[in-house]
Amino acid sequence: ELISVLTGTAIAIATGAFWGLKDKIKCQLYECCHEPDVNFNYHSLDADIANLLFGQHLVKDVVVNALKAHWHNENPKKPLVLSFHGYTGSGKNYVAEIIANNTFRQGLRSGFVQHIVATNDFPDKSKIEDYQMELRNRILSTVQKCHRSLFIFDETDKLPEQLLGAIKPFLDYYSTISGVDFRRSVFILLSNKGGGKISDITLKQYENGYPREQLRLESFERELMNFSFNEKGGLKMSELISNHLIDHFIPFLPLQREHVKSCVDAYLRKRGRSDLVSNVDFVERVLNSLQYFPDSSKAFSSSGCKRVDAKTDLELAKIRPQFQFDDEL
């Protein structure tokens, strides 16, 4: 009897080792849904948001903690759904990318991250039914491969209502859909909706001379909910809201000149031109090549930090290289 117990144990160990080895080899070749390919790094996410993102204190407060709580919850009731709102160039896609980089080794290139851009992926209105099916299958098959998948819906405000309706069941409190458990995945909806309201609130704070860092999430959340409810075409969005499927509405504030300057500095460092960071004339030329609003105070950049790289490159191209100057002598 002892021999048979020992043999059984040896077989179990050998089988375990075999599967372990097989998994290891497979994961060397393909992406796997566990460490090190999928590993939420709370500390580096926190550090990245603190160091790389300028002027968005609310994002830092809410996003990092919401993700941390969801990731460490053994038994989440639903997927985490974050709705990012704000004007162009304020950092919505950038934050989604930072989240992907701190969760998946391959970042946005991971097979467990789906970046869905409404106007690009679903351009033809007459094909809505095909798109509905396609989108549903895309979501299902991704979560089937990894329950920790991340879905980024860019331009959610331009997503046809039928398509927004198609994703609704995935955001809901169901334990499984077609046998797939969605509760550990994360959905991030990006839109420009509410950008005007966010900017009004931030402008008022600015004009009253209070620091924007004093603005709290509550000042925006109700406004954003009302806005998404009432706006034309926001019907399905309002269904997501009334069913409490969106966990957090996160406002991206319009960026001030000082934040854009931080973007210019960061880009110069990335390009290996830290020497120009303290060159006031150069930095001012870049900043002046962007537009600001409103006319009265020019408080905010119209394109946030979006065109900073291109504008900085343009100014860099105008600088005559030193050696050329020497040559001419």
Ligand SMILES: Nc1ncnc2c1ncn2[C@@H]1O[C@H](COP(=O)(O)OP(=O)(O)OP(=O)(O)O)[C@@H](O)[C@H]1O
């Ligand atoms: N708050 C910010 N801090 C640092 N860099 C930023 C910030 N906002 C934007 N950027 C820079 O500008 C680029 C463009 O921003 P991003 O694509 O995130 O804007 P967006 O809010 O998603 O705009 P859109 O609504 O047009 O899609 C980013 O890749 C990043 O380099």
